[in-house]
Amino acid sequence: MVQIMGRMFRGMKGRRAHEEAEELIGLVKAAGLGPRHVPVLIGLVLNGPVPVGVLARHMALSPATVSQLVGELQRGGFVDRRxxxxxxxxxxxxxxxxxxxxxxRFAWRRLRPLRMTLEALGPAEREHFLHGWRTLVEMMERAGNDDPLCGGVSRGA
Structure with missing residues (x-):
């Protein structure tokens, strides 16, 4: 499992993906924004255009948190609200x-391997795969909330 995770992380940090990400990350930083804003952008690629509440549900965050992030992204020139x-x-x-x-381009490059994986699996395998990932995320969140050294993980902030 550790070897597989290492290969996965190396693949995510590939040279081409890194070079492609530099422009977007540079623009995000120049706007005074940070990594916490990028999932909102990816959420809009996958689900947008949408109301803030719908985006919040898709991201499993509170509407107030997503509204704040969207406001910051709007001031940075990344999103529009109408x-x-x-x-x-x-x-x-x-x-x-x-x-x-x-x-x-940034979002689809990162989501392509996951989409290809899900397409390669049969319905039962896909269900088990997604169940495993949900369980992993839940355990990571639980461990983060219980571990004072991790500072906790807040789903609403």
């Missing part, structure tokens, strides 16, 4: 057109 045409009280979040292509 009123929902059907319900003017709701705001629809989408990737800013000038950043869309870069963010999409």
């Amino acid at each position: 009123p929902d045409e059907r319900d003017r009280r709701r705001m629809i979040v989408s990737l800013h057109e000038e950043r869309r292509a870069l963010v999409e």
